[in-house]
Amino acid sequence: MRFHRFFIPQPISIGESVVIRDADLLHQWQRVFRYRSGREVILFDGSGYDYRSVIEKISKSEAELKVLKMDKAASPLKAITLYLSLLKKNNFELVLEKGTEIGISAFVPVQSDRSEKKGFNIARCRKIIKEAAEQSGRGILPALSEKEELSTIIERAEIPLLAFDSAGKTFDSSQFKNFGALGVLIGPEGGWSDGELELFKKKNVEIQSLGPLTLRAETAAIVGTFSLLIDK
Secondary structure, three states, X not given: OOOOEEEOOOOOOOOOEEEEOOHHHHHHHHHHOOXXXXXXXXXXXXXXXXXXXXXXXXXXXXXXXXXXXXXXXXXOOOEEEEEEEOOOHHHHHHHHHHHHHHOOOEEEEEEOOOOOOOOOOHHHHHHHHHHHXXXXXXXXXXXXXXXXXXXXXXXXXXXXXXXXXXXXXXXXXXXXXXXXXXXXEEOOOOOOOHHHHHHHXXXXXXXXXXXXXXXXXXXXXXXXXXXXXXXX
């Protein structure tokens, strides 16, 4: 039997009871899933573990669950930080959702020269990430930071950076297979500007191309990072 997974932003311990007072979650459990006492679910708190739990009491105001079993949850194969230029709302949110599913460790929105969008709804985006983690089986939610300027990212980066652009050399994921952590830079709908490409070259940021076809920014983000994640 498959159990639904739910992220709970509070510490969970084996053998202990968990009390939940999140009104939205309680409504979902009672009105959507029709959960009652005795129902088992999977809870996770972002620590990397799944906790199989049974609902002992449930009402409109709170639910009490007993934790029965702890298991190691799925975790990304590599620590990939995606520096994603601000895209149109639906495209940006699509990358957050699919990026969470494939194993990206962190998302950093980037204000680049050709970004059509200037901001994003961080609360909504965190909700999308949470739901994607619940669905995909991830035990640790990817981090989502506030928007940053591209120049600031490059100056402060503590991990190697790779930028995707059609002007780069042919992408070779095996080149990065031994990297424990890597930052991937994805440009906006209009691509990186000439000035940004010059900045990459000046700061020795690797520039590679995903092939002769012109990919949408959201496609490049998912395809490029997934290739890096699966190359052991």
